[in-house]
Amino acid sequence: MKARVRRWLEEGTVDVFIGYRQVDGHPLPYCFTRENLDALDGLINSPARYALEKIATHLASRQPDLKIGILSLDTNRRALNVLGIWNQINPENITTVDADDAASGVATPDDMRTFEPVVPGPYKQQVGIDNAMSPADAEAFDQSERFSRWMYEFEKCIKCYGCRNICPVCFCRECSLEHRDLIGTGPLPPDVPIFHLVRAVHMAGRCIDCGLCEEACPADISLRLLYRKVNQILDNVFEYQTGSDPGQPPFSLLGNQVTLEPKPLDADK
Amino acid sequence: MECELVPSVCSYCGTGCGVLFEVIDKELAGTLPMKTHPVNEGKLCIKGWNLHEHINSPLRLKQPLVRSFGRFLKTGWDEAIAIAARRFREIIDQYGPESVGVLVSAKITNEENYLAMKLARAVLGTNSVDHCARL
Amino acid sequence: MTNSIAEIEDAGCIFIIGSNTTACHPLIARRVYRAKEKGAKLIVADPRRIQLSRFADVAVQHRLGSDVALLNGMMHLIIANGWQAADYIQERTEDYAELEKTVREYTPEKVAAITGVSVDDIQHMAEIYATNSPAALLYAMGITQHTTGVDNVKSCCNLAMLCGNVGVAGGGVNPLRGQNNVQGACDMGGLPNVYSGYQLVNDIKSNEKFAKAWGRPLPDKPGLPVTAMIPAMLEGKLKALYVIGENPKLSDPDRNHLNHALEKLDFLLVQDIFLSETAQAADVVLAACSMAEKEGTFTNTERRCMRIRKAIDPLADTLPDWQILCRLSSALGYEMNYADPEAIFNEMAALTPSYAGMTYARLGLDGLQWPCPNADHPGTPYLHRHQFARGKGKFHAIGFLEPAELPDDEFPYFLTTGRMFAHFHTGTMTRISPNLNVEQTTGYVEIHPDDALAEEIRDGDMLTIASRRGEMEAPARITPTVRPGTLFLPMHFGENPTNILTSAEALDPIAKIPEFKVSAVKIRKFSEQMGKIPEETGAADPVEADAAAGSR
Ligand code: SF4
Ligand code: SF4
Ligand code: SF4
Numbered sequence: 001m002k003a004r005v006r007r008w009l010e011e012g013t014v015d016v017f018i019g020y021r022q023v024d025g026h027p028l029p030y031c032f033t034r035e036n037l038d039a040l041d042g043l044i045n046s047p048a049r050y051a052l053e054k055i056a057t058h059l060a061s062r063q064p065d066l067k068i069g070i071l072s073l074d075t076n077r078r079a080l081n082v083l084g085i086w087n088q089i090n091p092e093n094i095t096t097v098d099a100d101d102a103a104s105g106v107a108t109p110d111d112m113r114t115f116e117p118v119v120p121g122p123y124k125q126q127v128g129i130d131n132a133m134s135p136a137d138a139e140a141f142d143q144s145e146r147f148s149r150w151m152y153e154f155e156k157c158i159k160c161y162g163c164r165n166i167c168p169v170c171f172c173r174e175c176s177l178e179h180r181d182l183i184g185t186g187p188l189p190p191d192v193p194i195f196h197l198v199r200a201v202h203m204a205g206r207c208i209d210c211g212l213c214e215e216a217c218p219a220d221i222s223l224r225l226l227y228r229k230v231n232q233i234l235d236n237v238f239e240y241q242t243g244s245d246p247g248q249p250p251f252s253l254l255g256n257q258v259t260l261e262p263k264p265l266d267a268d269k
Numbered sequence: 270m271e272c273e274l275v276p277s278v279c280s281y282c283g284t285g286c287g288v289l290f291e292v293i294d295k296e297l298a299g300t301l302p303m304k305t306h307p308v309n310e311g312k313l314c315i316k317g318w319n320l321h322e323h324i325n326s327p328l329r330l331k332q333p334l335v336r337s338f339g340r341f342l343k344t345g346w347d348e349a350i351a352i353a354a355r356r357f358r359e360i361i362d363q364y365g366p367e368s369v370g371v372l373v374s375a376k377i378t379n380e381e382n383y384l385a386m387k388l389a390r391a392v393l394g395t396n397s398v399d400h401c402a403r404l
Numbered sequence: 405m406t407n408s409i410a411e412i413e414d415a416g417c418i419f420i421i422g423s424n425t426t427a428c429h430p431l432i433a434r435r436v437y438r439a440k441e442k443g444a445k446l447i448v449a450d451p452r453r454i455q456l457s458r459f460a461d462v463a464v465q466h467r468l469g470s471d472v473a474l475l476n477g478m479m480h481l482i483i484a485n486g487w488q489a490a491d492y493i494q495e496r497t498e499d500y501a502e503l504e505k506t507v508r509e510y511t512p513e514k515v516a517a518i519t520g521v522s523v524d525d526i527q528h529m530a531e532i533y534a535t536n537s538p539a540a541l542l543y544a545m546g547i548t549q550h551t552t553g554v555d556n557v558k559s560c561c562n563l564a565m566l567c568g569n570v571g572v573a574g575g576g577v578n579p580l581r582g583q584n585n586v587q588g589a590c591d592m593g594g595l596p597n598v599y600s601g602y603q604l605v606n607d608i609k610s611n612e613k614f615a616k617a618w619g620r621p622l623p624d625k626p627g628l629p630v631t632a633m634i635p636a637m638l639e640g641k642l643k644a645l646y647v648i649g650e651n652p653k654l655s656d657p658d659r660n661h662l663n664h665a666l667e668k669l670d671f672l673l674v675q676d677i678f679l680s681e682t683a684q685a686a687d688v689v690l691a692a693c694s695m696a697e698k699e700g701t702f703t704n705t706e707r708r709c710m711r712i713r714k715a716i717d718p719l720a721d722t723l724p725d726w727q728i729l730c731r732l733s734s735a736l737g738y739e740m741n742y743a744d745p746e747a748i749f750n751e752m753a754a755l756t757p758s759y760a761g762m763t764y765a766r767l768g769l770d771g772l773q774w775p776c777p778n779a780d781h782p783g784t785p786y787l788h789r790h791q792f793a794r795g796k797g798k799f800h801a802i803g804f805l806e807p808a809e810l811p812d813d814e815f816p817y818f819l820t821t822g823r824m825f826a827h828f829h830t831g832t833m834t835r836i837s838p839n840l841n842v843e844q845t846t847g848y849v850e851i852h853p854d855d856a857l858a859e860e861i862r863d864g865d866m867l868t869i870a871s872r873r874g875e876m877e878a879p880a881r882i883t884p885t886v887r888p889g890t891l892f893l894p895m896h897f898g899e900n901p902t903n904i905l906t907s908a909e910a911l912d913p914i915a916k917i918p919e920f921k922v923s924a925v926k927i928r929k930f931s932e933q934m935g936k937i938p939e940e941t942g943a944a945d946p947v948e949a950d951a952a953a954g955s956r
Contacts, residue, residue, distance in 0.1 A: 016270060018272075023769060024768035025770075026276075026303070026306075031272040031273065033271065035271075048311070050304065055274075055291065058272075058293060058298055059270055059293065062270070066270055115304045115305055115310065122442070123440060128441070156437055158427075158434075159825065160312070160317075160430065166301075186844055187824075187883070187885070215311055215312075216302060216313075218313075218430055220437065273715070275696075277713055279584065282583065283429070283584055283585075283587060283705035284409065284429050284580075287710075292716055306770075307771075308410075308706075308708070315430075315839070315843070316834065316840065319837050322839060323834070323837045324694040324695075324696050326837070329722075330677060330678060330679055330683075330692075331720035332720060332721035333690050333691050334686075334688070336686070346731065350690075350728075350731045350732055353690070356644065356670075358736065360643045360644045364643050367641070368642055369643070369646070370633045370644070370646070372646070372647045372648060373592075374650050375585045376584065376649040376650070376695075377585065377589075377649045377700075378588070378695075378698070378725070378745065379709065381729065382588060383592045385729055386592060388729055389646075390618075390623065391620040392736050394622075396625065398595065398627060399629050399630040400589045400630070401651075401652055
């Protein structure tokens with residue numbers, strides 16, 4: 001596989017290949033280019049995920065015709081579908097290599113630091129929303145309990161905007177989270193629950209459930225579950241599975257681009 | 270097109286979170302948390318996420334300045350260093366080394382703090398070295 | 405910190421006093437959240453109701469400056485109930501008897517009267533802290549910036565030792581350092597009385613060791629701390645000052661006093677990456693490059709020395725601070741030639757026992773926690789494991805003293821100062837960062853709704869706040885996070901300089917730390933703003949070099 005990437009770079013199939021390499025025992029994203037072909041010997045797969053496709057959009061925004069190869073997991077590919085639909089990248093310029101493919105020959109070294117996702121403690125299970133919960137379980141609480149559990153989570157927020165900054169499909173130039181009339185500024189936590197609900201609404205038709213936001217959240221808020229819920233509604237109502245298909249039209253709940261007919265509400269009851 | 274992710278450490282608070290600077294064509298394009306860093310494990314606060322912004326600020330000083338009749342004039346390093354050295358020398362010759370103080374910084378590196386304290390003690394000859402951290 | 409940041413997650417109890425952790429050390433606060441969710445108990449004592457108070461098992465708002473009384477009250481109850489770690493006290497500490505005698509006087513009723521915290525809450529705090537080991541104590545400037553700062557710190561240590569929490573994983577006494585490399589600046593000898601590694605300048609052996617290494621005789625009397633430099637400038641004894649990367653004009657207490665002192669200098673040399681308020685008063689400004697443009701190391705609050713790496717070239721005609729120092733030294737007749745920061749690091753490590761085992765190669769991306777005395781040493785996650793650095797842990801019997809200034813008829817309000825989440829220190833870095841600045845563009849003063857009602861103040865009204873030293877304006881922010889009778893001012897905003905109000909004379913007698921956290925002030929309405937927070941005042945305007953006509 002390394003040989004294949006090398007050939008692509010040499011032949012100009014891709015101008016840059018975004019993967020990982022090991023630095024002092026840590027996996028770090030790295031951009032391989034024609035100028036440093038030998039560095040490809042160090043190409044590895046990483047147990048800690050970065051939004052490589054987000055780096056790709058940064059490169060493409062500076063040089064739109066750049067041909068980019070990306071070491072991809074399923075989530076990276078779904079994100080790329082969404083980014084293509086929203087014209088953030090030109091899918092024709094993107095080539096992916098399956099990182100999960102055992103035959104790819106890109107190994108994960110064992111002597112490498114990895115990222116451990118949060119293990120929700122007993123107190124969180126008692127008063128908050130367990131990160132591992134399914135939307136159905138979270139739904140099972142009665143309304144007031146559900147509300148107080150989510151409020152517990154939101155009140156931990158330190159307004160780092162990490163959930164937005166790390167998100168591969170957050171690319172708006174003007175972010176509603178910074179809209180002064182919508183969300184106040186000043187004290188912590190930010191306006192609860194508005195801050196989180198505004199983001200949740202905006203993730204409808206965007207979120208591809210990669211979980212990077214939750215991994216970046218210093219407060220371990222169950223963000224993935226929140227956005228999953230929003231997208232489940234989309235699936236139930238519009239049969240829209242975000243990022244599943246590069247040919248999808250963009251979904252917009254608020255804008256004028258809704259091209260899908262909603263299906264009858266009772267369809268799957 | 271070149272792109273590099275350079276590991277570093279956030280320079281705001283004393284927590285010392287591991288960051289990656291996203292450098293595209295020799296420009297700082299952004300800051301990311303280092304996922305496997307022992308301190309922050311892939312998370313940052315609002316200051317860390319925006320670490321590149323103050324570095325890219327148009328307000329950065331671009332060259333040394335000297336004051337002349339109340340106004341700052343841009344100058345080169347040779348002149349700035351020569352003036353500073355001459356003034357320190359004159360003051361030490363006239364009033365002794367205790368008339369000089371050095372405030373080092375919680376913002377510069379260990380190496381630089383070490384050199385600053387060496388300069389104060391071995392070169393200027395004063396132990397009046399402190400920093401503003403308690404402030 | 406005696407312990408490590410990661411260990412906080414595994415504490416049985418976390419006691420936070422004088423630290424608004426989610427705003428000032430957010431990535432340490434996250435460990436507190438995790439610990440709490442794993443089942444730890446959380447105690448928060450802060451004059452303001454902070455974000456973490458919402459999650460605490462007990463959260464109290466003790467009166468400003470009453471920390472020693474509160475801590476003594478907890479110890480009184482711990483001893484009265486026999487919750488202290490008797491074996492630990494016996495084996496590892498000394499002077500316990502004196503502590504016991506002193507805290508005996510601090511009955512819950514007396515402490516409640518001083519602190520304004522209920523007897524029940526004090527009882528609760530004592531029981532939770534003493535019965536959920538290991539207990540980690542975290543504090544920040546809310547403890548140190550007082551005339552009794554050292555007393556406050558010693559009282560924290562007393563409490564921790566009383567319950568056997570020093571020298572155990574997940575416990576400890578953990579000061580959270582405000583600036584990224586304060587720990588490093590101190591470790592490197594950025595203090596008037598020590599060389600790197602806290603080797604005393606007036607100890608003959610250390611003095612000789614450094615004099616030999618540096619090839620120059622060295623002064624052997626401790627120099628002036630920053631708080632004594634200001635009076636020395638005023639008296640004309642200190643004639644020249646070299647300020648590197650600091651903005652004392654905003655951070656030093658009693659700004660009027662300091663401005664006056666800087667004017668008296670014959671020569672002010674400032675080295676910075678911005679033309680800060682202090683740089684604007686300089687005779688020569690040396691333009692340093694940023695941390696992304698050089699190599700080096702920082703040491704964080706858990707003593708972890710970590711490398712920073714050069715990401716981009718220095719901007720325009722700027723230089724790394726180390727190169728500027730080398731050039732200045734050489735111009736002063738002492739050649740300094742280093743190939744790179746690594747060479748400086750190696751020289752420093754050879755002279756500094758706690759860093760002796762560190763090399764750039766060993767630091768890698770994780771860094772190493774000192775003490776790391778030799779090349780095989782793995783670093784030290786927590787201190788005092790088997791024994792205290794000085795042998796036995798010493799208890800200090802400490803009585804409560806009132807802050808230097810208390811409200812009176814003329815100045816009826818308590819004023820305390822601090823930080824908010826999006827800004828940092830004097831704001832030189834954050835206020836010019838668009839994404840941070842939008843979160844808070846102006847200064848403000850927090851006032852309790854009861855006081856606002858009594859003074860007929862609406863949210864956003866411009867207030868004049870006056871102390872014995874000066875006055876300033878800020879828009880009111882009405883919030884129940886402060887106690888009635890107390891005002892809070894953030895320190896980041898140059899156009900609302902809080903340190904016009906604070907005192908440069910009220911210093912801790914030992915650490916010489918100014919009492920930023922307590923002053924007495926009065927307020928009056930400056931103008932009505934129809935309940936709206938005014939927009940940016942533009943006071944942080946760019947000062948282009950040529951345009952900056954100086955007024956010193
Ligand atoms: S899971 Fe989070 S980071 Fe991933 S796409 Fe959804 S919102 Fe973005
Ligand atoms: S990542 Fe978490 S803490 Fe940060 S803004 Fe998002 S929800 Fe809040
Ligand atoms: S990212 Fe935030 S918590 Fe971490 S070091 Fe920077 S300022 Fe401190």
